[in-house]
Amino acid sequence: xxxxxxxxxxxxxxxxxxxxxxxxxxxxxxxxxxxxxxxxxxxxxxxxxxxxxxxxxxxxxxxxxxxxxxxxxxxxxxxxxxxxxxxxxxxxxxxxxxxxxxxxxxxxxxxxxxxxxxxxxxxxxxxxxxxxxxxxxxxx
Numbered sequence: 283x284x285x286x287x288x289x290x291x292x293x294x295x296x297x298x299x300x301x302x303x304x305x306x307x308x309x310x311x312x313x314x315x316x317x318x319x320x321x322x323x324x325x326x327x328x329x330x331x332x333x334x335x336x337x338x339x340x341x342x343x344x345x346x347x348x349x350x351x352x353x354x355x356x357x358x359x360x361x362x363x364x365x366x367x368x369x370x371x372x373x374x375x376x377x378x379x380x381x382x383x384x385x386x387x388x389x390x391x392x393x394x395x396x397x398x399x400x401x402x403x404x405x406x407x408x409x410x411x412x413x414x415x416x417x418x419x420x421x422x
Contacts, residue, residue, distance in 0.1 A: 284310040284340070287330070292323055299333055309339035313385040316369050319352040326373075335377040342385015343370050345412055346392040362395040363412075363421075388415050 285302045287295055288311045302309060311334065317325030326334075326341065334341055344350065345366060353365035374382040386394065395412040402408035405420040412421055 283307050285337075286310050286312070288312045288314060288342075292327075295330065295333075302333075302337060306337075308337045309334045311340070311385070312342045313344045313387060314341060315344045315346075315349045316353070316372060319354070319365075319369070320349050321352070324349075328376075331373065331376045334381070338381070339377070340381050340383065341373050341377060342383050343373060344392075345384055345386040345394055347395055348393055350395075363398065363401075366395070384415075384418055384421070386415075388413075 285298070285305075285307050287298070287309050290298065299309075309330075311326055311330070314324065314326045317323075317327045319325070331341070333339070343366060347362045350362050350365035350369065353368055355361075355364040355368050370382050386392065388394075395407075397409050397411040398405075398407045400408070402420075406417055407420055410417075
């Protein structure tokens with residue numbers, strides 16, 4: 283059984299984590315981003331990442347343009363895509379790459395990554411951007 287933390291407040295997580303650890307269940311964040319770039323409780327903190335690692339959990343990195351906007355990256359042309367890669371890399375270094383996946387709300391509630399133009403040539407990412415979970419293979 284996965285214990286879902288994505289919509290739990292920091293206080294709720296602090297209270298639930300001892301119970302989760304005692305039960306041996308993994309912590310799951312299905313759609314989040316690093317809090318140090320997106321300064322909101324919605325983002326995952328360094329301590330929360332450690333809890334995911336300790337419980338052998340999983341983090342889905344949010345593919346929402348606005349939520350990745352604060353991520354520092356040198357690649358201006360790829361903007362949100364470079365930010366997504368940077369956050370996935372950083373999270374993967376803490377919890378392990380196999381536990382770091384794409385995660386998002388694909389129900390129209392958030393603005394996803396914009397079209398890539400020539401950088402996405404040969405994929406739907408060139409003209410449509412990344413907006414649908416079926417495009418994950420093209421994004422990889």
